Amino acid sequence: MAATEGLQPKPVTASAYTIPPGHLGNLTSAQEAALTKVAAELRAEGAFVESRHGDAALLRFLRARKFDVRKAKEMLLAAEKWRKEFGVDELVRTFQFNELEEVDKYYPQSYHKTDKSGRPIYIECIGNLNVKALYACTTQERLLQRLVVEYEAFLNTRIAACSAAAGHPIEKSLTILDLGGVSLSNFIRVKDYVFASTYIGQNMYPEVLGSFYIINAPWSFSAVWAVIRPWLDPATVAKVQIVGGPSVYRPLLLAQIDAENLPCAFGGKCACVGGCSLSDAGPWNPPVLECEGVTEKGQAVEIEHAAGGRLLSA
Structure with missing residues (x-):
């Protein structure tokens, strides 16, 4: 497609x-x-x-x-x-998503590094979604709670760190939604979560979506898109690009994302230890490197707070 x-x-x-x-x-x-x-x-x-x-x-x-x-x-x-x-x-203050590693097996959702503009990259894969296994280890309510906590982290931590790293304000993300292997029946079983999360994103956290790539879209996705599209703001729809397999989406993604920041699964060169979807790698979570008694991560946190004051102050 x-x-x-x-x-x-x-x-x-x-x-x-x-x-x-x-x-x-x-x-x-x-x-x-x-x-x-x-x-x-x-x-x-x-x-x-x-x-x-x-x-x-x-x-x-x-x-x-x-x-x-x-x-x-x-x-x-x-x-x-x-x-x-x-x-x-x-x-x-209190939410702990202790089932993260188990949920990641069935429904990976994660921020992972940045694109060439410095925006955080958000990746979600629903192609291999196992709904029964997913809801055996978590609930829709907890998935939505995690979504909200991640939105809050995006506004209060991630974009501040990305702004400091880029040297200019960052306010939006680049999203990749991988539909490889998705079935219409699986989508129907999670549509309530999809609609609820869409509602929260559009109405409670507006204007944080930059680019949106829906990749590995099967021919049957036209039916799914017909269900989703009316729920989306026209401005959101205008940001969406629906594409097929690797030969189509890889050049598009690599035009926006350095190969070192794009997971191997999508044609890049990144292979985080333990898996990219669990690494939380990015300017908001840099590696800890000891240097004369001060960690590089600690220094990044100080920069992040400074950027946060610049971006979010009245």
Whole structure:
């Protein structure tokens, strides 16, 4: 299956960064006014949360609603209500996904290194999904809790570390969804999780998806896509590229990702010890190297915090 959604990507180089429109440092006067207005209204209503309503965060909601202040504020307040109901802050403090290695056997989901733009790469493989085995070792509720904790880590840890490593702000990810071997019956059995996770991503964590590659798409995926597509925001659909096997997707991925950062399974050269899907390798989790009593990992954490203050402060 040839690419059917989105534009063909061009090779990316690390030096090619320019501030995207609608982001800090590249706002029109109308966008600046919208940012000021939404922040002022939230403060006046006692709904402004200093720790997560900085300019970069508010701009994500404004971009998601095309800088319509009323709609952006409604979206943000709905997300805040959901956070309380879902118990996000408590999950971030206490959640432990002890079944990770077992779940990884049936439904690998992981962040792994960065693309040429410095964005975290998120990889999900559902082709060999064993639903019965998956739900024998975990539950849909825990999968969604893990998803939310990972979104929080993305916003508060991963993009800060990636920004420090890249030398410029990073706010989005590159996602690879591998459908190799997927069956329609398996998808149907996990569709509730897929829809719930899609809803959370689009409405609670908007504007964090950069590029989205659906690879190894079988001919039958057209039926699955027909079910999923109506649930997606048109802006999300525009970022999706649906492609077939290795001869098609490998050149596309390698145009965006250095071979050393792309797992061997997808045509790259990375083979993390213990498996790429369990390595959590990336700027947010660099190797520990002792140097005169100070670890390289410890130094990276300090840089990460500095970047976090720059990206997320009001």
